[in-house]
Each structure stands twice: as structure tokens, then as C-alpha cells.
Amino acid sequence: xxxxxxxxxxxxxxxxxxxxxxxxxxxxxxxxxxxxxxxxxxxxxxxxxxxxxxxxxxxxxxxxxxxxxxxxxxxxxxxxxxxxxxxxxxxxxxxxxxxxxxxxxxxxxxxxxxxxxxxxxxxxxxxxxxxxxxxxxxxxxxxxxxxxxxxxxxxxxxxxxxxxxxxxxxxxxxxxxxxxxxxxxxxxxxxxxxxxxxxxxxxxxxxxxxxxx
Amino acid sequence: xxxxxxxxxxxxxxxxxxxxxxxxxxxxxxxxxxxxxxxxxxxxxxxxxxxxxxxxxxxxxxxxxxxxxxxxxxxxxxxxxxxxxxxxxxxxxxxxxxxxxxxxxxxxxxxxxxxxxxxxxxxxxxxxxxxxxxxxxxxxxxxxxxxxxxxxxxxxxxxxxxxxxxxxxxxxxxxxxxxxxxxxxxxxxxxxxxxxxxxxxxxxxxxxxxxxxxxxxxxxxxxxxxxxxxxxxxxxxxxxxxxxxxxxxxxxxxxxxxxxxxxxxxxxxxxxxxxxxxxxxxxxxxxxxxxxxxxxxxxxxxxxxxxxxxxxxxxxxxxxxxxxxxxxxxxxxxxxxxxxxxxxxxxxxxxxxxxxxxxxxxxxxxxxxxxxxxxxxxxxxxxxxxxxxxxxxxxxxxxxxxxxxxxxxxxxxxxxxxxxxxxxxxxxxxxxxxxxxxxxxxxxxxxxxxxxxxxxx
Numbered sequence: 001x002x003x004x005x006x007x008x009x010x011x012x013x014x015x016x017x018x019x020x021x022x023x024x025x026x027x028x029x030x031x032x033x034x035x036x037x038x039x040x041x042x043x044x045x046x047x048x049x050x051x052x053x054x055x056x057x058x059x060x061x062x063x064x065x066x067x068x069x070x071x072x073x074x075x076x077x078x079x080x081x082x083x084x085x086x087x088x089x090x091x092x093x094x095x096x097x098x099x100x101x102x103x104x105x106x107x108x109x110x111x112x113x114x115x116x117x118x119x120x121x122x123x124x125x126x127x128x129x130x131x132x133x134x135x136x137x138x139x140x141x142x143x144x145x146x147x148x149x150x151x152x153x154x155x156x157x158x159x160x161x162x163x164x165x166x167x168x169x170x171x172x173x174x175x176x177x178x179x180x181x182x183x184x185x186x187x188x189x190x191x192x193x194x195x196x197x198x199x200x201x202x203x204x205x206x207x208x209x210x211x212x213x
Numbered sequence: 214x215x216x217x218x219x220x221x222x223x224x225x226x227x228x229x230x231x232x233x234x235x236x237x238x239x240x241x242x243x244x245x246x247x248x249x250x251x252x253x254x255x256x257x258x259x260x261x262x263x264x265x266x267x268x269x270x271x272x273x274x275x276x277x278x279x280x281x282x283x284x285x286x287x288x289x290x291x292x293x294x295x296x297x298x299x300x301x302x303x304x305x306x307x308x309x310x311x312x313x314x315x316x317x318x319x320x321x322x323x324x325x326x327x328x329x330x331x332x333x334x335x336x337x338x339x340x341x342x343x344x345x346x347x348x349x350x351x352x353x354x355x356x357x358x359x360x361x362x363x364x365x366x367x368x369x370x371x372x373x374x375x376x377x378x379x380x381x382x383x384x385x386x387x388x389x390x391x392x393x394x395x396x397x398x399x400x401x402x403x404x405x406x407x408x409x410x411x412x413x414x415x416x417x418x419x420x421x422x423x424x425x426x427x428x429x430x431x432x433x434x435x436x437x438x439x440x441x442x443x444x445x446x447x448x449x450x451x452x453x454x455x456x457x458x459x460x461x462x463x464x465x466x467x468x469x470x471x472x473x474x475x476x477x478x479x480x481x482x483x484x485x486x487x488x489x490x491x492x493x494x495x496x497x498x499x500x501x502x503x504x505x506x507x508x509x510x511x512x513x514x515x516x517x518x519x520x521x522x523x524x525x526x527x528x529x530x531x532x533x534x535x536x537x538x539x540x541x542x543x544x545x546x547x548x549x550x551x552x553x554x555x556x557x558x559x560x561x562x563x564x565x566x567x568x569x570x571x572x573x574x575x576x577x578x579x580x581x582x583x584x585x586x587x588x589x590x591x592x593x594x595x596x597x598x599x600x601x602x603x604x605x606x607x608x609x610x611x612x613x614x615x616x617x618x619x620x621x622x623x624x625x626x627x628x629x630x631x632x633x634x635x636x637x638x639x640x641x642x643x644x645x646x647x648x649x650x651x652x653x654x655x656x657x658x659x660x661x662x663x664x665x666x667x668x669x670x
Contacts, residue, residue, distance in 0.1 A: 024308055025266065025308050028307070028308035029266060029308075030259055032257070032258045032259040032262050034258050034259050035506070036506075038505035038506050038510060038511050039501065039502045039505045039506065039511075039512075040505070040511060042556055053349075056346075056347060056348075056349050060344055060345070060580075062577050062581045063276065063344070063581075066276035066277075067276060070271060133272060135272035135281075136270060136271070136272040138290065138293065139270040139292055140270050147269075186309060188269040189269075191267045191268070191348060194263055194266040194267045195349075197267070198267035198350050199348065200263075200349075201259065201263050201264070202264070202343060202351040203349065205354070209502060209554065210556025211553065211554070211580065212580075213343070213349065
């Protein structure tokens with residue numbers, strides 16, 4: 001019964017909420033519009049928007065020392081998570097069966113393990129950093145901690161479910177992933193889809209003034 | 214030219230008494246909250262919404278903020294400065310506001326009071342935090358919006374409010390009216406320097422500032438001499454000479470508009486093709502980037518910061534500067550509002566190169582320069598003195614690392630803060646205005662023609 005619920009209705013519900021709410025959020029942000037800017041521009045805003053979206057993946061040289069720990073751990077986690085999500089064999093099978101209808105090559109098992117460990121290591125570091133660093137401790141809300149720990153639990157149960165020896169481990173992993181999908185549009189995890197907007201708008205504003213961000 | 218330190222301290226004395234002059238806003242707590250929320254609701258557009266949704270409290274912005282780094286106090290982390298805006302966005306504006314109202318508490322007047330120190334006292338809206346933010350959040354923009362919200366709630370810090378109110382009511386700043394401009398120009402005329410005032414038509418209208426009239430006379434004199442040397446058809450106008458815009462600084466849209474329109478309408482009335490803004494950080498973006506939006510249509514004239522203009526004249530070959538500095542080691546402090554916020558980086562450096570200076574850049578310069586801590590009106594907010602001093606230690610280290618004999622800048626606000634900072638911290642080096650430096654070396658020394666080594670008193 002529980003397995004049927006997690007594999008069936010709860011999956012459809014959580015994925016639908018994830019999709020609808022995420023799209024709703026993006027549309028709602030864009031629909032707020034921007035006031036007309038009548039000042040004579042130095043450069044076209046559009047070019048700046050695009051450039052900043054990509055340039056901001058690498059920190060400025062002056063900030064590399066101050067940001068290296070978070071950037072390194074952050075990239076380990078994010079890139080590892082992306083690789084796991086879309087190229088781990090169980091995920092490829094799940095996504096192709098439930099969503100896309102088509103499949104693609106998965107990464108070899110050893111790469112799956114290696115990537116998982118790196119991603120989990122990066123995330124653990126960031127969780128500890130958020131708890132220990134005075135600035136992030138001051139800034140963080142309950143929502144930030146909930147997001148971090150939920151992602152961690154999803155990844156941990158995913159590692160445990162790798163063994164595939166117990167169906168219940170797979171179900172716990174799937175259930176937590178479905179909770180994550182439900183939570184995604186409403187917490188700070190939504191930065192994963194809104195970052196092109198924040199980078200792009202700021203890049204456009206500054207580029208208009210002749211500043212390449 | 215040395216600054217008259219007696220006058221400087223008199224100016225500080227005037228600032229110390231500002232708070233008593235402010236007229237408090239007569240609003241109930243509920244009205245303050247409603248006003249602030251109303252301004253935020255209206256101002257939270259797509260750009261701000263995208264920013265507020267993207268912040269994941271990574272704390273990296275803390276590493277770029279001179280106030281946070283200078284004090285090591287997490288309270289001054291830039292991301293903390295827009296939390297009021299974020300709460301209003303989530304509760305009142307965002308797509309799931311009906312849900313967030315269940316999980317976030319209503320805004321209270323205490324929230325506004327808590328935000329006051331964050332967005333006024335401990336933020337110069339320098340924008341350096343935006344450079345390090347992985348999400349590219351325009352934090353300075355959110356802080357500026359919050360300033361507007363607090364201003365509408367009658368919560369501008371008293372000392373800043375006093376100056377803003379004076380400019381709104383009388384059109385003057387620190388009591389500097391047309392008679393002070395006339396007096397300053399008469400002094401130049403007594404030295405044989407032509408200083409046009411109130412020409413009915415002119416191609417170039419020039420602004421100055423109360424600080425130049427009362428304290429930084431070298432900046433005013435050099436500007437006048439430079440424009441005369443260029444042979445431009447230019448004038449000051451006694452009805453609109455003040456470049457500073459305390460409505461812009463305080464977040465008071467009404468006074469900002471009044472001060473800006475005064476300049477624009479005057480420039481239009483004399484048929485000006487260009488308006489030159491003095492060495493005053495915020496004056497440039499207030500007119501260059503906000504002027505047209507206040508006017509309601511594109512400006513019919515170009516706007517230049519004086520540092521930008523000198524560089525332009527050099528590029529066009531209309532100005533030659535003797536390499537009089539002969540390899541003297543200088544460094545250049547980029548004013549945030551003219552540099553990072555407006556793209557004027559190369560022109561001042563070309564001016565220094567033309568003057569023959571050997572430019573040693575600070576470790577963080579141009580786009581990534583550290584703010585001196587005195588901008589956005591902070592120099593007139595008395596309670597900010599300890600924060601400014603803490604922040605200035607960073608600038609002092611950067612300047613001293615260059616080994617420069619002179620630190621050159623093109624902003625009167627920065628110059629005020631540097632002078633105070635040097636007094637407080639013992640920073641080495643001479644603090645120099647870019648336009649004053651140009652004015653001192655406009656002519657190649659030629660004793661046979663009676664041109665001494667320095668061409669200003």
C-alpha cells in the first residue's frame with residue numbers, strides 16, 4: 001500500500017507541484033515587468049545579461065582567495081549532483097520510464113560511486129560550513145537548513161539504495177526525493193532556476209552603464 | 214593645494230549639529246509600516262524579484278563589504294541588508310504570498326527601525342558585494358529601494374534628513390546659495406580668471422557643489438581654468454549650480470526629483486548640449502542614469518563627470534597636458550558611483566598618464582575597488598563615524614601597499630572621507646583631487662612666458 005502510494009499518486013502529485021509551481025514562479029517574476037529606462041545607454045543591456053549569466057560561474061581574481069572554499073565545495077556538490085541526477089543508471093531508467101520516454105547512456109558504476117562520494121562530501125562540507133561560519137549562521141533561516149538537510153537525506157538514502165538489496169531503501173529514497181520536489185519551488189533551492197534571472201538582470205543593468213560584470 | 218583644515222573641522226562641526234535641525238515625520242507606527250510596504254510593493258519588480266528568489270544565504274557577500282570586513286560583524290553582511298525587502302516580497306508580492314503569510318510574521322515598525330542602521334549607516338550602496346555574489350544579486354539596488362521605503366516611513370537618519378529637507382525646501386545644501394557661488398567666482402575673477410555666471414545661452418552648463426564652494430576651492434578653480442583653456446562656451450547658473458542631490462541619497466523621491474528637474478530645466482532653458490557634474494560621486498548617477506527617468510523623456514543634453522570629460526578631451530586631442538609629474542608615483546581611488554556604477558575607469562587613468570604620473574594600482578582597483586566608506590550620505594550621518602573608521606583601515610592598507618606619494622580621486626565625498634580617515638588612521642600619502650591636479654599643471658612651465666611651475670596659488 002505504502003509502496004503503491006510512493007511509486008504512484010505521491011510521485012505524480014509531487015512532480016506536478018514541482019513543475020507547475022516552478023513555472024508559475026518564473027512566470028510571476030518576469031510578469032512583474034521592469035520600468036522603462038530612458039537614460040541614454042552606453043552599451044546594449046542584452047549582451048551584458050548573457051555575458052554575466054556565464055561569467056559569474058567563475059569568481060573575480062580579487063575574490064578567489066576569499067571564496068575558494070565555498071566555490072570548490074559548491075562545485076563538487078553541484079556538478080556531482082547533476083551528474084548523479086542525469087547519468088546514474090537507476091535515475092536514467094527512472095526518468096526514461098516515467099518522464100521522457102527515451103533513454104541515454106548512463107555512467108559506469110564506479111563513476112557513479114565516485115561522483116556520489118564527491119557530491120556528498122561537498123554537501124556535507126557546505127552543511128557544516130553553514131553551521132559553523134559566523135556569517136552563514138547569522139544569515140541562515142530554518143528554510144536554508146531544511147533545504148540542506150533534505151538534499152543530504154535524499155543523497156544518503158540514494159547511496160544506501162544503491163545496494164538494491166531492500167526495496168524499502170529505494171522507497172525511502174524516492175519518498176524523500178518527492179518531498180524535495182514538493183519543497184523545491186518554495187524554498188531557497190529555487191535558486192537553481194532563478195539564477196539566470198538574477199545574473200541576467202544585474203548584468204543588463206550594469207552593461208547599460210558600460211560596466212562588464 | 215592643501216585643504217584648509219580649519220574650514221574642514223568647521224564643516225565637521227556643522228555636520229555634528231545636523232540632527233537637531235531635522236523635522237521629524239508625524240506618522241503613527243501603523244502609517245510608517247503601511248508607507249514602507251507600499252513603496253516596497255511598488256518597487257519590487259522583475260529584477261528585484263529575481264534577486265530575492267535567488268539568495269541562498271551563502272554569505273560570500275560578507276567578504277566584499279568594507280563594513281563587514283572592517284568590523285568582522287556578521288550583522289553588516291550585505292545579504293542581511295535586504296531581508297526586509299525579502300519579507301515584504303514573500304508576504305505581499307510573490308506568487309505564493311498566501312502560503313508565506315502562514316510561515317512569516319507581519320512587518321512591524323521595529324523591523325523598519327532595525328533596517329535603518331543596515332541600509333543607511335552601514336551601506337554606501339557601493340555595489341562591491343554584487344561582484345562576488347554567485348547569483349549576481351544587485352544588492353545595492355535592493356538597499357536603495359529599502360532606503361526609499363524607510364524614507365517614506367519618515368525613518369531617514371536625522372542628520373541626513375536635515376540636509377534633504379533643506380534641499381527640498383530651499384534648494385540649498387548646508388546653506389550654500391547663489392551668493393556663495395557668486396562670492397567664490399568673484400575670488401577667481403580677482404585673480405584674473407574668467408568665471409562666467411548666468412550666461413543666457415551656453416553649450417555647456419557646469420555644476421559645482423557646496424563642498425567645492427566652501428572647502429575644495431582647488432577643485433572649483435581648476436574646473437574653471439580647464440574649461441576656459443578648452444575654449445568652451447560654458448557657464449554656471451546661479452539658479453541650478455548644486456550637483457549634490459540629497460533626495461537621491463536619502464531615498465526621498467520627491468526631493469530627488471525636485472533637485473534633478475531644477476538642473477535639467479535650467480540646462481534646457483539655456484540650450485545646453487552638455488552638463489558637467491563636479492567631483493561628487495552620487496551627483497553623476499543621479500543625473501546621468503536617473504535624470505531622464507525623473508524628466509520623463511531622454512535628456513536633450515549629454516552628462517559628463519568632470520573626470521570623464523577631461524579624459525574625453527584628451528582622447529579627442531582638444532587638451533594636451535604636460536607630463537609635469539615626471540614619474541611621480543601616484544595611485545588612483547575609483548569613486549564607486551562614477552566607476553563601478555557608471556563605467557568611468559579608463560578616463561581618469563589616461564589623465565594621470567598624460568600628466569606623466571607613474572600609476573601604481575591598489576590590489577583592488579577599478580571595477581573591484583574597495584569603497585572608502587564615506588559615500589551614499591554616510592559622511593553626514595554622525596553615528597557612522599566608527600563604522601567608517603573601521604572600513605577605512607582597509608583602504609589605508611590598499612593605499613600604503615602602492616607606495617604612492619599621492620592618492621588621487623575624483624569625488625568630493627571620497628576626499629572628505631579620506632581626509633578624515635587620514636586624520637584617524639595616520640594613512641601615508643597626499644590626498645589629491647584629479648581635477649585640481651590637472652588645474653595645477655595645465656600649462657607647461659615656461660618662466661620666460663611667466664608660467665611658473667604650478668599654475669594655481
